[in-house]
Amino acid sequence: MKRLFFIVFLIITFFTVTIYSKNQIPTQEPENMVEIAHKEIFKRLEYGKVLFEHQKHIDTMAKHLNKPKEMTCGECHLRDKYGDYSFDFQGSGNIKSSEELKNLYHMRCLNCHQTLSSQNKKTGPGILSCRDCHKKESEKVEVKYPLFEFDFSLHEKHVKKHEKDCSLCHHIYDIEEKDKSLALVYEKGTEQSCYYCHDFTKKRGPEISKIVKVAKEKNLDIKNANHLLCLNCHLKNRLQAKDAGPLECKKCHTGKYKTIEELKDVPRPERDQPDKVFLNIEEGKMKGVAFKHSFHEKNNRNCRVCHHETLRACRDCHNLKGKEEGGFVNALTAFHSLNSETSCQGCHKNFTRKEECYGCHYFIPPVKAEVGKGQTCSRCHTGKKEPEVVKTFALSSDKIKNEVTIKHIEKEFEPVKIPHYKMIKKLTDISNQSKIATYFHKDIDTICRGCHHKSKEDAESQRERPPLCVNCHSVTFDEKAIARPRLQAAYHSMCIKCHETIKLEKPKKCEDCHKRKVAENVYN
Incomplete structure (x- = not known):
């Protein structure tokens, strides 16, 4: 019976793996190839997609027509009234x-194909034979190009090349203009990201939504809008024998992205933005916040990280009660929502998820604005108009124990010896390397709260000696405090989870932390 069960298990496993493998969609390494599928129109394709070799067709057309490659586009692509x-x-x-x-x-x-064939030139299929183009092997292939990022360095390169003529790329759409042929205009001081009007994946406010609707009607999503603008400009420069950007897919969609560190010294787009801002909500009850705008510019990949809808100031859309322009999202939510990547707290929360930070922050829930207390809120709401100068702090070996021995529950294993000072030193070094961590950690006491996580500093009688784990966690399970783990579980969950999140190679076994006692001495 067992043997029969084992054979059935193997057969089921084999067919499961086979079916799963056949349903996998291998991603084709793009080589200036275009996928023709139009699933939005055809829905389910009868013969599958066509993998169209774009560059091969350009090379062939240029050869057969005796034209430069840049002049073959018109064979397949139409021009608008502007050329x-x-x-x-x-x-x-x-x-x-x-x-x-x-x-x-x-x-x-x-x-x-038939025209070229009649001229005895090498070409593609000349009769309607479906599988010549809709190849069976292409049905499970997906062509994907990496997202192209027009970063600050590329923007600065274009600014210099075109001598600060922003009108070549930037425009606004005047929704009130009756003559729609005149609606697209350039207005100095309104330059902002293409994504605001052409990214159809984002929910927009009432003002931008009207423009997005027009962009949808014109089929100008972010891909089509960028190709229309950028490729035409590159083409014109090539035809005029000027220095021009690429036309081939892979030369833009490289999958290589500059780091924030590499972009730090690159000038940011100029929109008369201030170096610092005093965020003070009209009729608000909280003190204002000194916001270092230039620092945040230098430490983000683009302006949309904060300015999610337009490049206007936050107060233009968000006030104490909420405005229609901001979808009635009030200032409290706009600045403090933990569920939004564009809010201050939401963005800062993402920093705590970094590998080197998450060991402590895994156990520390983000503070919700509605339950925040004095010490928490006052870290930002200082009421001072000048941003605080962030300073790192040094450790004092006189105040921090070099080694801590844990022996409250030793039984089968020897006591655990923790390299206490070494751990604190490592955490402090990590904190001091990050300005955001240094700002919020402020001093060594905050670092200590990573492990001594439930103790309240203002209630402690001795600031430099926080309570021990055993002061809260009982050696045996306390049925009257079911949410509080017993001491052994507290040690293991805190220590092991921290090691996992920061991806330490050791410890992984019991003996890596505490040696096993000799069997006959365990119960002595």
């Missing part, structure tokens, strides 16, 4: 009928 190419296929971006779209591709592609 700019639309980088969909023959206006396919505006077609909503699946039958019409299918006929467009078949007619245009086959006509081109």
